[in-house]
Amino acid sequence: MILGLCLISGRAPEPSKLLVVDFSMESEKEGVPPGWKLSTKEGTADLAVVKDGGRRALRLRSHSASFGIQKEVDIDVRRTPLVVWEWKVTELPGRGDLRQRSTDDQAAQLFVMFSPDFLRTDVIAYVWDSTAPAGTVAQSPSLPLYPSLRIKAVVVRSGKREQGKWITETRNVVEDYKNLFGGDPDKVTGIRFQINSQHTKSSAESYWRLVTFQATP
Numbered sequence: 001m002i003l004g005l006c007l008i009s010g011r012a013p014e015p016s017k018l019l020v021v022d023f024s025m026e027s028e029k030e031g032v033p034p035g036w037k038l039s040t041k042e043g044t045a046d047l048a049v050v051k052d053g054g055r056r057a058l059r060l061r062s063h064s065a066s067f068g069i070q071k072e073v074d075i076d077v078r079r080t081p082l083v084v085w086e087w088k089v090t091e092l093p094g095r096g097d098l099r100q101r102s103t104d105d106q107a108a109q110l111f112v113m114f115s116p117d118f119l120r121t122d123v124i125a126y127v128w129d130s131t132a133p134a135g136t137v138a139q140s141p142s143l144p145l146y147p148s149l150r151i152k153a154v155v156v157r158s159g160k161r162e163q164g165k166w167i168t169e170t171r172n173v174v175e176d177y178k179n180l181f182g183g184d185p186d187k188v189t190g191i192r193f194q195i196n197s198q199h200t201k202s203s204a205e206s207y208w209r210l211v212t213f214q215a216t217p
Contacts, residue, residue: 018080020073020191020211024055032069033058041066042198052088053166058208060108060195062093068109068194075188080213081174083188085110087208088166089128089157094202096130098138098153105130105197108206109153112173113190122181125153125194126171128206134158137180152180166209172216188213 023033030048032038038045043065050059060067093105108128115121129136132155140151154176156169177185191211197204 016080016215018075018213020075020213021071022210023049023058024209026056026058028056036069036071038067038069041196043067052207055209057088058193060193060204060206060208062107062195062197062204064198064201064203066194066196066198068111068192070111070190070192072190073188075213077174077185077188077213080215081172082170082214082216083110083112083173084168084170084210084212084214085126085208086166086168086210087128087206089163089204089206091203091205092128092130092160092163093197093200093204094130095200096197096202096204098127098129098132098155099136101199103131103200105200105202105204107195107197107204108208109192109194109196110208110211111151111190111192111194112188113192114177114185114187115189116183116185120148120150121189122177122185123149123151124173124176124180125151126156126169127153128157129155130159132158150181154180166207173213 026049045067046061089107096105097103106127110126112124136155138153
């Protein structure tokens, strides 16, 4: 009994912060960073880890293109429900507005993916939109090839007022999931950075530095 209590009391505590990526720790490099997979929907992907303000960051550029990079993760959001990220937008797609299919372009999109069962994938897309006000929620139409994929976008930032500034964001993905899809998520299974400007035939540019999941204070 005493030995059992000692073993229990000596157990390592659950981590209160889980790092997904910190591009400031990566080497400067053109193309896809190690550990990530690129998918291109339209046009040519333009991405690199570059120095920005004395630190390195992932830069995404779109010239009438649509692409993103993605990696699988396994994060228990019941323990670490807060997603924290650093981003900067330096060019917004002209006339971009996620409320219309014909103008649904954003310079910066962070996809947080959930797989509540083997038959469905739910995605929250946190976006910086050119026009739609912060707080706007939109549902992407179902894709014929992926009928089990549900994507709901939340506008976190809008317009040019904070363009060119590094901003740290914090969202409670558990609460957002409940409000958007209902139910209680248990795990995040994927993270994706995306940019697109193919609908408006314009250009866009964004920078990403850090993504972590953290416990509530």
